[in-house]
Amino acid sequence: MELPARFDDPYRARHRTAAQIRSAGAIGSLNDGVEVEIHGVATRLIAWPGTGFQTQSVHVLTLEPGQEMDMHAYGLAEESILALQGEGEVFVRNHWARFRPGDVGFFPPPVEHAIRATPGGPGLVAVASISPPEFELYEPAGFYNRQYGVVNQEAAWFARSNATPGKLSGPSQLAYHDSDPAVRAWNLTVSEIRTHGALFNVFCGAKIDVIEAPMVFVLWPGYGARSTGFHFANGDDGLTTAVHTHPASDECVVLWDGTARAWQQGGWHDMEVFDVVFAPCGVEHGISSVTGEALWGGFAAPPQLDLYARTPYYNPPGTFAEVPFGRLDR
Ligand SMILES: [Fe+2]
Incomplete structure (x- = not known):
């Protein structure tokens, strides 16, 4: 099995146990993880209890042209699904809507949802977050024992240490879309989003x-999410974020385009497109763009009140202002 050269970094998630990632982080990749079948779709496990995440799972879903995910609903977890590459449709608010790279379906419990790839099209790759993790999804592959309520860390470690990397590559296909206005979040009330979801x-x-x-805060309590956070950012050459931690949120930050370096554990680590920073609760992290514009954005669960509380959108002690949607400058 051939591994990309940057995987030689001993700090890579592939070389670190769940307990090491939980306490000190790692650099992973949307191409690096165990692939299993979930809801009828090839699903690569990126951030999940098998990599030390407690409050959310992040998976990469790969659908062949014409393939449709099993319709499903969760009674507890919120799910968000981000279209990364290709073309398809998403079932949201009881409606099949166009689903193109950059679009994000948000599904609170217990609404039914699914995605499908356009027949005869290029296929569809999507990134899903489920918060909190739905453990039983890992049971058929042997990574979860329902009787004892435990993740089989030994099996997970063996499987992901031997996983063949995926072949996703850039450049980014993410773009702004406003099709299907009836299900777009910016045309709905917070209450409507919170109860039935949105695109x-x-x-x-x-x-x-x-x-x-x-x-931009995309999925956050100000727009109706309870347990899911998703933020998206761009940065010019040389822009460096503050080094920071989140006191109560596990975060998985994806480099969606460009190249960058991530700060963790007292050093910088090289990142290429679709690499991710694993920053569980309390683990310090920061990102610096290297060449040209980069796009990055992270799934965090629960949503990061530590960020919101520093904005004018927060009304102490615990509510949020009504915030209009704006476009991220590019
Ligand atoms: Fe962060």
Whole structure:
């Protein structure tokens, strides 16, 4: 099995146990993880209890042209699904809507949802976050023991140490879309989003600059999410975020385009497109663009009140202002 040269970094998630990642982080990749079948779809496990995450799972879903995910609903977890590459549709608010790279479906419990790839099209790759993790999804592959309620860390370690890397490569296909206005988040009330979900886009949200990088809060309590957070940012050459931690959120930051370096554990680590920073609760992290514009953005669960509380969008002691959607400047 051939591994990319940057995987030689001993700090890579592949070389670190779940307990090591939990306490000190790692650099992973959307191409690096065990692939299993979930809801009928090839699913690569990126951030999940097998890599030390407690509050969310992040998976990469790969659908062949014409393939449709099993319709499903969760009674507890919120799910978000981000279209990364290709073309398809998403079932959101009881409606099949166009689903193109940059679009994000948000599904609170217990709404039914699924995605499908356009027949005869290029296929569809998506990134899903489930918060909190739905452990039983890992049971058929042998990574979860329902009787004892435990993750089989030994099996997970063996499987991901031997996983063949995926072949996703850039450049980014992410773009702003506003098709299917009836299900777009910016045309719905917070209450409507919270109860039945919505279709978002990564370039549209509450604009803010709290860690020295321009960003938008896309999925956050101000727009109706309870357990899911997703923020998206861009940065020019040389822009460096503040080194920071989140006191109560596990975060998985993806480099969606460009090249960058990530700060963790007292050093910089090289990142290429689709690499991810694993920053569980309390683990310090920061990102610096290397060449040209980079796009990055992270899934965090629970949503990061430590960020929101520093913005004018927060009304102490614990509520949020009504915030209009804005477009991320490019
Ligand atoms: Fe962060």
